Amino acid sequence: MKSRVEIHYCTQCRWLLRAGWTAQELLTTFSDTLGEVALVPQKGGIFAIYVDSELVFDRKAEGRFPEMKEVKQLVRNKVSPNMDLGHSDTPVKSRSTKNEASLDTEACPNE
Amino acid sequence: MKSRVEIHYCTQCRWLLRAGWTAQELLTTFSDTLGEVALVPQKGGIFAIYVDSELVFDRKAEGRFPEMKEVKQLVRNKVSPNMDLGHSDTPVKSRSTKNEASLDTEACPNE
Numbered sequence: 001m002k003s004r005v006e007i008h009y010c011t012q013c014r015w016l017l018r019a020g021w022t023a024q025e026l027l028t029t030f031s032d033t034l035g036e037v038a039l040v041p042q043k044g045g046i047f048a049i050y051v052d053s054e055l056v057f058d059r060k061a062e063g064r065f066p067e068m069k070e071v072k073q074l075v076r077n078k079v080s081p082n083m084d085l086g087h088s089d090t091p092v093k094s095r096s097t098k099n100e101a102s103l104d105t106e107a108c109p110n111e
Numbered sequence: 112m113k114s115r116v117e118i119h120y121c122t123q124c125r126w127l128l129r130a131g132w133t134a135q136e137l138l139t140t141f142s143d144t145l146g147e148v149a150l151v152p153q154k155g156g157i158f159a160i161y162v163d164s165e166l167v168f169d170r171k172a173e174g175r176f177p178e179m180k181e182v183k184q185l186v187r188n189k190v191s192p193n194m195d196l197g198h199s200d201t202p203v204k205s206r207s208t209k210n211e212a213s214l215d216t217e218a219c220p221n222e
Binding site for chain 1: 115117122127128131134135138139142143145146147148149150151152
């Protein structure tokens, strides 16, 4: 049984383009190991990624959006642990997220 | 219960971009009426659209790809029959599909 990824995004924040980009990146990288990637419209500032119903990234918990290579590593770890992601396999750079977090964790401004 | 759309596409034909475009168009038009749009990688020249598990467009049966407004009409008819699609509500132009069909209905060249 191939895995299912869900990308939940806030329509009020207009994150469909980011969600669509993420879906296409994952389907390009994992074309043989994913059964589907579902785009799931939500509200309230949600940007969250699930693999087989398990939450692997939550923007509100992290205080930021994920880097794309981070998303690929999180999905890889669940669906294909031995897969080499090449240049996407380097560690995500640590960084101060304070300023960004103070913006990112605000509630959806449209609610 | 909101509806689920599935877009099945052939990875060997590299139709992910078309499928991703279609998903984003549907989620823009039906942001409040769709529960999710799933991109489903397949093989063998498949490009097919399902609404709540019911096939509404099949490239092999039609001998062509759908026009985007046609996709929106097909989805609207299932999920929100009274919704006005504006400029996407005009009839799909009839046309000879003979030449295109002879190309389109070929098997996936990568199989």
